[in-house]
Amino acid sequence: MTTRPRPQEGDLAPPEYDPHAFPPFAVTVDLAVLTVAAGALQILLVQRDEPPFQGAWALPGGFVLKDESVEEAARRELAEETGLSDTTIHLEQLATYGAPDRDPRMRVVSVAHVALVADPPEPVAGGDAAAARYWPLDDLDLPGPRAGRRRHDLVSLAFDHAQIVADARERVRAKLEYTTLATAFAPEPFTLSDLRRIYTAVWGTEPDLANFRRKVLSATGMVVPEDGARPSGGSGGRPAQLYRRGPAVDLRPPMLRADVAEVRT
Amino acid sequence: MTTRPRPQEGDLAPPEYDPHAFPPFAVTVDLAVLTVAAGALQILLVQRDEPPFQGAWALPGGFVLKDESVEEAARRELAEETGLSDTTIHLEQLATYGAPDRDPRMRVVSVAHVALVADPPEPVAGGDAAAARYWPLDDLDLPGPRAGRRRHDLVSLAFDHAQIVADARERVRAKLEYTTLATAFAPEPFTLSDLRRIYTAVWGTEPDLANFRRKVLSATGMVVPEDGARPSGGSGGRPAQLYRRGPAVDLRPPMLRADVAEVRT
DNA sequence: TCAATAGTGTCTTTGAGACACTATCGC
DNA sequence: GCGATAGTGTCTCAAAGACACTATTGA
Numbered sequence: 001m002t003t004r005p006r007p008q009e010g011d012l013a014p015p016e017y018d019p020h021a022f023p024p025f026a027v028t029v030d031l032a033v034l035t036v037a038a039g040a041l042q043i044l045l046v047q048r049d050e051p052p053f054q055g056a057w058a059l060p061g062g063f064v065l066k067d068e069s070v071e072e073a074a075r076r077e078l079a080e081e082t083g084l085s086d087t088t089i090h091l092e093q094l095a096t097y098g099a100p101d102r103d104p105r106m107r108v109v110s111v112a113h114v115a116l117v118a119d120p121p122e123p124v125a126g127g128d129a130a131a132a133r134y135w136p137l138d139d140l141d142l143p144g145p146r147a148g149r150r151r152h153d154l155v156s157l158a159f160d161h162a163q164i165v166a167d168a169r170e171r172v173r174a175k176l177e178y179t180t181l182a183t184a185f186a187p188e189p190f191t192l193s194d195l196r197r198i199y200t201a202v203w204g205t206e207p208d209l210a211n212f213r214r215k216v217l218s219a220t221g222m223v224v225p226e227d228g229a230r231p232s233g234g235s236g237g238r239p240a241q242l243y244r245r246g247p248a249v250d251l252r253p254p255m256l257r258a259d260v261a262e263v264r265t
Numbered sequence: 266m267t268t269r270p271r272p273q274e275g276d277l278a279p280p281e282y283d284p285h286a287f288p289p290f291a292v293t294v295d296l297a298v299l300t301v302a303a304g305a306l307q308i309l310l311v312q313r314d315e316p317p318f319q320g321a322w323a324l325p326g327g328f329v330l331k332d333e334s335v336e337e338a339a340r341r342e343l344a345e346e347t348g349l350s351d352t353t354i355h356l357e358q359l360a361t362y363g364a365p366d367r368d369p370r371m372r373v374v375s376v377a378h379v380a381l382v383a384d385p386p387e388p389v390a391g392g393d394a395a396a397a398r399y400w401p402l403d404d405l406d407l408p409g410p411r412a413g414r415r416r417h418d419l420v421s422l423a424f425d426h427a428q429i430v431a432d433a434r435e436r437v438r439a440k441l442e443y444t445t446l447a448t449a450f451a452p453e454p455f456t457l458s459d460l461r462r463i464y465t466a467v468w469g470t471e472p473d474l475a476n477f478r479r480k481v482l483s484a485t486g487m488v489v490p491e492d493g494a495r496p497s498g499g500s501g502g503r504p505a506q507l508y509r510r511g512p513a514v515d516l517r518p519p520m521l522r523a524d525v526a527e528v529r530t
Numbered sequence: 531t532c533a534a535t536a537g538t539g540t541c542t543t544t545g546a547g548a549c550a551c552t553a554t555c556g557c
Numbered sequence: 558g559c560g561a562t563a564g565t566g567t568c569t570c571a572a573a574g575a576c577a578c579t580a581t582t583g584a
Contacts, residue, residue: 023331024289027363027374066288070363070374096361096376098292098335109292109335109374111361178443193536211573213537218572229536236583237535253521253572260517458563476546478564483545494563501556502562518545531584538579544572552565557558 023107029074030061030112030161032094032168033082035120036185036201040136041172043165044082044120045157046129052104053158057135059165060126061110074113081132083121090116090184094168102160112164114171119187142166176202178254180222183245189226191240192216203257215255221248288372294339295326295377295426297359297433298347300385301450301466305401306437308430309347309385310422311394317369318423322400324430325391326375339378346397348386355381355449359433367425377429379436384452407431441467443519445487448510454491456505457481468522480520486513 033044045057060081064073071093079085091113098109123132141154142162157165175181176199183190185198192213200206216222223243231239298309310322325346329338336358344350356378363374388397406419407427422430440446441464448455450463457478465471481487488508496504 022291022328025292025329025374026287027290027292063287064290064363064374066372067365069365070361093360095358096335098329098376100332100334107331109290109329109376111363111374191536208574208576209536210538210576215573232535232582235534236581237533238537238581240536250525252525254519256518256573258574260515456563473547473549474563475549475565480546497555497562500561501554502560503554503564505563521546523547533582533584535582536580539577541575541577543574546571547569549568550566553563555560555562557560 026106026108027064027070028061028108028110029064029070029077030059030097030110030164031074031077031081031115032059032112032165033078033115033117033120034168034172034185035117035134036198037119037134038136039197039201040138041169041201042134042136043140043168044123045133045135045155046081046123046125047131048158049128049130055130056158057155058158059112059161060129060132064111070111074111074115078113078115081126082115082117082123084117090181094164094171097160097164099160112168114168116172116181116184118185137165137169140165142169173202173257177256178251180219180246180248180251183223186245188244189230189242190244191230191242192223193240195223195243205258207255212255219248219251221246222251291371291373292329292335293326293373293375294329294335294342295324295362295375295429296339296342296346296380297324297377297430298343298380298382298385299433299437299450300382300399301463302384302399303401304462304466305403306434306466307399307401308405308433309388310398310400310420311346311388311390312396313423314393314395320395321423322420323423324377324426325394325397329376335376339376339380343378343380346391347380347382347388349382355446359429359436362425362429364425377433379433381437381446381449383450402430402434405430407434438467438522442521443516445484445511445513445516448488451510453509454495454507455509456495456507457488458505460488460508464520470523472520477520484513484516486511487516 031044035042044060046060048054048056048058060077062073062077064070068076074091075087078089078091094112094114096109096111100107102108102110120134123134125132135155139153139155140162141156143166156162172181182195182198182202186194195216196207196209196212199212224246226242226244229239229241296309300307309325311325313319313321313323325342327338327342329335333341339356340352343354343356359377359379361374361376365372367373367375385399388399390397400420404418404420405427406421408431421427437446447460447463447467451459460481461472461474461477464477489511491507491509494504494506
């Protein structure tokens, strides 16, 4: 262990601290805004207008300002990027990414968040972004085990954002198992088929119809029935009972995915 | 939405950035070093030697240095504070705490981590700490629902560290359910009774002996038996089979706690 | 009528809860 | 023998998997 000069070994600086006694950082928030559309899990990305990674797609985000908390910054950016200022949108912290070289320009620590939105409006490209759109995660070049053959038309992401997106997807996949969070993806009111399609899109596997219904309906407080039914659009079919989100947040016992590897390293 | 001047709306600053165009932050790591001893979940705290919160107990931690990642900073502080430089110690990121007023001296964003150690050595108080010791979490004044009557001899923590400790405890309690992480608390080799005592200490409830054994032994890769047995120390009893940690990290299906509230707000 | 979607019934299997029982040690 | 700890056997019940079946709509 070296003995290079460091500010206040193991603790914070004294009150009369020297602003140059510790390394200054930029702190940003990155947003993984997820939705389910067209039977697929999709994420909001913006196309960068300037170097580095000019032209590449990246997560929306921005600096944490002087007098706001990290969570306030995330809420603010979410409203700016999606046009959704609704405070009921599910937003949670994912993880913090702080490799020294993750941004070539300066030392940046980014607190990534996951937001789950139901039926979002078309995003608008901000002043510094060439474009903004939702991308299916299956079209992105993400780290981790690749299902099937390699595709050569995958979109590459800027910075370490591919890792963040992969982490966000795993977080959401896991949370559908032991929470009622899937309801956050469904515009209200929704049918049980809607909800099952969300599980199918996020997990990539289709839960058995009958068992899925039994599980959701026996989970007290996950969904509450609403008067009326929705006629199945278009080509026939029995109208479905409508539901809204219930007060429960945990799903105990959980609804487990079938195909998760037992051992991870 | 106001239109106050901000650096690069929604993205990072340009290459020739002005260091005063975004708010400078100090970035620290805080460590929740947990262990199980004397049948209780315990955490390493240091007593502060300087204001603010002089004399109060706080989590060990320190600044992230200029050329290290956040995780490297956490590993370095863990080695400095506990004397344990073993890279096999379980260390994971917990969450990031970034309220503007969490430190009265300056704007600090802290990335909290959880470390699980088995049978740690006595901690040594660093140069800036008056003391360092492990405290049972039951002796700390933590937020959240209080079990039983209020105690008046609880230790108060500095900054927002009580919240961090409460979050760390909930993380560990949950992870014992669906991972094999409890083995990280047990010095090897260990007996199934050792492992059960860890669950008891962390959850505050005692799993049924027979069902616990059945679950752990049927979970492939959680523990691997070792030749030999440990004579029960002192007052007699049948010697117990010894085990080491297995390669599995997930516990599927999970081992659920009995008494978790179904609905959280 | 058929296709399509919604919804039910039920048999089987897995695994957890409860708890009585046996085994092996030190004394 | 006793107390203490380790370990087994087994009955019951909750819940998931599998899958056949019925119900209600539009065309």
